[in-house]
Amino acid sequence: MSGIGKTSRIKSLWVTYYVTGCGGIELLPVITSRFDAERFGIITSATPRQSDVLVVSGFLTTKTLRRIIRTYEQMPDPKYVVALGACTINGGIYWDSYSTADKLELYIPVDVYIAGCMPRPESIFMGFAHLMAMIKGDKADGWKRYHENYKWYKKNQDKALGNSKKWRVRDV
């Protein structure tokens, strides 16, 4: 990627609007006028086909994880994933529940983790600043890792989510 491509990508990161768990309640103050995120170029977009960043905010149940994987595979390259909260790192407060998966790194590749339960809006801004520094230094290459190690990701997804033909084929 050339210099001007990198700079224009940093200054306008569009986020898919998908509120997957409890962490979404602190995303609402981030995009309104007290802690304003639009001055950095970050706005929400309605579809995954027109966005750069997927923010996984909170815990992952098995029913939601199937839809997160389908949303991630619909986004065009290059794409980044930001994981919010303690439940994506190693299970969090639901470590012994039969319905939540524990580590997000086994299913889709993650670039930045933000710790906390919930993280404050100021921490979310620090996480996005870290992501911008990583893009500038050519270190945010989660999408390349997904192409190269696809067999390993698919094996983990099948072990946790069941029969692979049923939910990978389109419904309508």
Place this chain on the structure above:
Amino acid sequence: MYEDLKKDIQGKFPAKFEVIRERRIKVSIDKNSVLPFLSYIKSKGFIHLISISCVDWIKENEFEIVYHLWSYTDEIHIMLKTRISRKKPIFETASEIYPVAQTFEREIHEMFGVDFKGNKRQIPFILEDWDDIPPMRKDFDPLKYAKSHFETEEYTEEVWTKVRKIQKFRGEE
């Protein structure tokens, strides 16, 4: 307190009646008189069914089904309890009398395995593609299920040295 209501109920059904405090009453009844009791008590003004719960008494080999009823005119709460067997859990539906009971019975069917005859909508509600015994029973262990399907990371000395390296990098940045 509530002497007229007690005489009324005990005159028509073989029930055990107990007053706990102001505005709380407990009634225990056997399983064949539940539906006639519900139609009678609805005509006396108890039109709000708050919820239906189920408790698993594994040592006595029984399920207990509890109905919570509230009256807007008299401001009294009745807790109606009954017991069914645990080996063959079959019961009758209350959705002809209270239409809102359909959702609560659908959830008890999925979580405990009780079959309500006459409820036309006993399809999966919250779980998707579930392949084990009903999960709220007392002999299901959620930690064993979670360890066999999902992997976690144990915090060994190798992981701690990696974490300390990342923290040092972030401090100098």
Place this chain on the structure above:
Amino acid sequence: MKGFEYFIGPQHLGIPGNFGIIVNVDGDTIVKARANPGYLHRAFEKLMERRLYLSNISVVCRICVFDPDPQEAAYCMAVEEIAKIEVPERAKWIRTMILEFARISSHLIYLGSLTSALGLYTVMQWALTDRDYILDLLEMITGGRVYHIFMQPGGVRRDLPEGFKEKAKKVLDSLKSRLSDYYNLIFDNNIFVHRTRGVGVLDPEWALSMGVTGPNLRACGYKIDVRKDDPYLAYPELDFEVPVLEDCDMYDRAMLRMKEIEQSIRILEQILDRIPDGSVWKPVPNPINWEVPKGESFVRVESARGEVAYYMVSDGEDKPYRVNVRGPSITHGILVLEKVLEGQRLADISPIVFSLDVCAPSIDR
């Protein structure tokens, strides 16, 4: 049947939280709708049987994400009724104050979401900023913005800090002076009136028999409120009214919540003036190895969306035997929503779901 089938799925701008609806349409009119919950199931009732009574409070407040305080209050009241603990007076008044702050902040999110589903994006910026000043006050007392974990069986954790009364009065005065701006922008607006009058109507007799509770029922003409019928905490000693409106469409449901914000401000000013002195916590014997005697109890609390009810059974050990949680949206979101959506247009799905105030985490638990 002819026509199309749409999945208004979990990733959508017009659905609050993670919730799905499957609709069958014919042209532009909806023929049949089905609700699809279950995306947020964490098995709370099973997890609560494996933790101590005191550890459960940090788990219970995550059941409803938008207003978590009525869940904590109901859990503590259920344990106190089994173990026969008397709570001191000052602790009851502090618990009531926190519940009223949570009610105002939940109604402000409601106003912002409903108007931005219709296209008026200014109100969302105003409402979420006003809500942030209330979260700053709650952070002064409890230490956290969203999840407080402040109440425990026997009272509350610590006393109010210094300088709290003056700061709270300043915030309430500034909120009262901004309410006229909200009335002018939303309820006198021609487009809002045309899109919400006569849309999403609930029949009053049918709503009473289908288990609708809370502000949705008070907009149908019934004067029913748990704070007056089955009083708890400090409500018998406070002086407030219960607002009631007549037609049951989307306009009246929004107008009722504005009036409830005014009544909550009135309650809070009385509490700040008349709060009694005393201790805030009655110590329980040995809280880590505390064994609650055998028994069961049932409590009801009025939250911002409806009625919350807890049924608890205890077996004489140090962990609960069975806890059953009933949230307000298990009736609003499944059977009532499917009936109201029949015959409406496709563009009205999202405002109707926001106006019935469906909270998806409390259906799945």
